[in-house]
Amino acid sequence: MMTETNSLQEILEWYICAGVDEICADEPFFNMPKQVPVMASVAQESVKQNAPANVPVRHATTELAQATQTAFQNAKDICDKVATLDELRCAVEAFEGCALKMTAAHTVFGDGNPQARVVFVGEAPGADEDRIGTPFVGRSGHLLDKMLAAIGLDRTSCYICNILPWRPPGNRTPLDSEIAVCLPFLKKQIDLINPEFIFTLGGSSANALLNTAESISRMRGRWLEYTKSDGSQAKLLASFHPAYLLRTPGQKSKSWADFLRLSKELNKNS
Ligand code: URA
Numbered sequence: 380m381m382t383e384t385n386s387l388q389e390i391l392e393w394y395i396c397a398g399v400d401e402i403c404a405d406e407p408f409f410n411m412p413k414q415v416p417v418m419a420s421v422a423q424e425s426v427k428q429n430a431p432a433n434v435p436v437r438h439a440t441t442e443l444a445q446a447t448q449t450a451f452q453n454a455k456d457i458c459d460k461v462a463t464l465d466e467l468r469c470a471v472e473a474f475e476g477c478a479l480k481m482t483a484a485h486t487v488f489g490d491g492n493p494q495a496r497v498v499f500v501g502e503a504p505g506a507d508e509d510r511i512g513t514p515f516v517g518r519s520g521h522l523l524d525k526m527l528a529a530i531g532l533d534r535t536s537c538y539i540c541n542i543l544p545w546r547p548p549g550n551r552t553p554l555d556s557e558i559a560v561c562l563p564f565l566k567k568q569i570d571l572i573n574p575e576f577i578f579t580l581g582g583s584s585a586n587a588l589l590n591t592a593e594s595i596s597r598m599r600g601r602w603l604e605y606t607k608s609d610g611s612q613a614k615l616l617a618s619f620h621p622a623y624l625l626r627t628p629g630q631k632s633k634s635w636a637d638f639l640r641l642s643k644e645l646n647k648n649s
Pocket residue numbers: 501502503504505508513514515516517519520541622
């Protein structure tokens with residue numbers, strides 16, 4: 380028989396699974412969608428574990444792949460119809476194809492100058508970004524702001540965004556399916572801003588934009604090419620994520636060298 384204590388514990392465990400790891404408002408709330416979205420971002424592992432006994436795992440993963448494909452196609456169709464960053468922001472806020480939105484407090488769209496020559500791309504919002512609704516405002520963001528300032532940039536002269544506009548519960552690593560579904564929104568932001576330079580923060584954003592599985596240590600330190608949807612190119616520099624630098628300060632000198640590389644290019648063509 381279930382006791383009150385049991386059910387309270389279960390509720391708490393459910394909150395933890397959903398990524399509720401801190402209290403940031405007096406009143407609890409859940410941003411539940413009006414209708415159940417095409418759940419592209421269900422963990423493959425979880426599908427395997429939770430598939431009912433009579434559903435073969437292969438069938439469950441095929442359904443996941445189909446849901447991801449449908450949500451990805453929806454995202455692409457939406458992107459084809461929008462003409463401005465404001466329209467794109469509204470479209471992302473209204474998008475119901477990624478289940479991360481259900482546990483997020485805010486949609487974290489890009490921030491900064493829409494005419495910037497350089498776009499910085501991180502991975503996904505953390506707890507502070509989710510609470511405030513702006514990318515890179517927590518500890519990693521403070522470090523990023525300092526590094527930007529050191530080469531004469533700030534949020535009025537560059538644009539900052541993430542692969543994912545919603546925080547993964549508990550800051551877990553984004554799933555490939557979540558990245559795949561949200562990638563059209565990132566690419567559209569880049570198309571609309573049309574930057575000369577892209578500076579990726581961490582391996583996952585470089586991997587997503589360049590469609591490669593190369594490690595960040597092999598990619599960083601040299602200019603790569605990103606092709607926008609009109610066929611024009613932006614020079615892409617892959618560097619470390621500020622969160623990694625906070626954990627591994629010994630790598631800051633390499634990151635600093637990357638910021639200087641960017642600064643040199645910006646000054647060359649200004
Ligand atoms: N880490 C990211 O990748 N993006 C943010 O916005 C914050 C932390």
